[in-house]
Amino acid sequence: MTAPFDLTTVDDLLSTTRAVRKRLDLDRAVPDDVILECIRLSQQAPTGSNMQNWRWLVIRDADTRLGLAELYRSAGGEYLAAAAETASEGQIKRVMSSANYLAENLEKVPVHVIPCAKGRLTSENSVGDWSGMMGSIYPAIWSFQLALRSRGLGSCLTTLHLGHEAKAAELLGIPDDVMQIALLPVAYTKGTDFKPADRPPVERIVHVDRWGNKPG
Numbered sequence: 001m002t003a004p005f006d007l008t009t010v011d012d013l014l015s016t017t018r019a020v021r022k023r024l025d026l027d028r029a030v031p032d033d034v035i036l037e038c039i040r041l042s043q044q045a046p047t048g049s050n051m052q053n054w055r056w057l058v059i060r061d062a063d064t065r066l067g068l069a070e071l072y073r074s075a076g077g078e079y080l081a082a083a084a085e086t087a088s089e090g091q092i093k094r095v096m097s098s099a100n101y102l103a104e105n106l107e108k109v110p111v112h113v114i115p116c117a118k119g120r121l122t123s124e125n126s127v128g129d130w131s132g133m134m135g136s137i138y139p140a141i142w143s144f145q146l147a148l149r150s151r152g153l154g155s156c157l158t159t160l161h162l163g164h165e166a167k168a169a170e171l172l173g174i175p176d177d178v179m180q181i182a183l184l185p186v187a188y189t190k191g192t193d194f195k196p197a198d199r200p201p202v203e204r205i206v207h208v209d210r211w212g213n214k215p216g
Helices: 007-016 032-042 062-086 091-108 127-135 138-150 160-172
Strands: 054-059 111-118 153-155 178-180 184-188
Touching: 007 138, 032 054, 032 138, 054 062, 062 091, 062 111, 062 160, 111 138, 127 138, 138 153, 138 184, 160 178
Parallel strands: none
Antiparallel strands: 054 111, 111 178, 111 184, 153 184
């Protein structure tokens, strides 16, 4: 049976949609219609009980972006500095260098997108509650990022600003019954030649029927 899609293109999109930080173009404007189109596509992602409780906040205002960046650096500065200091050579060190670059330049990224979920969980909620809540928003976030990549834009899913979630909510006017999930800096990318990342063989992370049983 013939596949309904060009698998080469689909596989390339899925395997090269990277967390982009240093290659975000800080000087090129991002049109509103592109962001809205990508969010519109993300609405096709599945949600638990078809609740469709996604909410999206798109921030363009320079002063607001600066305010978010300051909260981000305040919440994550010590972590980023320590991680960069202790990171070994190779991929981890490159990632931490990239993460610190983003923290230092976050307010310069032309668009910040904060995906939110209607409803709020606490430490009293069960693992199932948390899994259901996150499982109802993260597929949409990933669809949004894939849609960005297919249009020449990049992003990086970050959560450090949530260390000051209440202050961010006050800054952005987010009501108490809406929970921020992440912050995605969005911009066109400098080039589109992203490559698959180095990952372990799939046989190393897959178990069959019972934990410890390896495939094959």
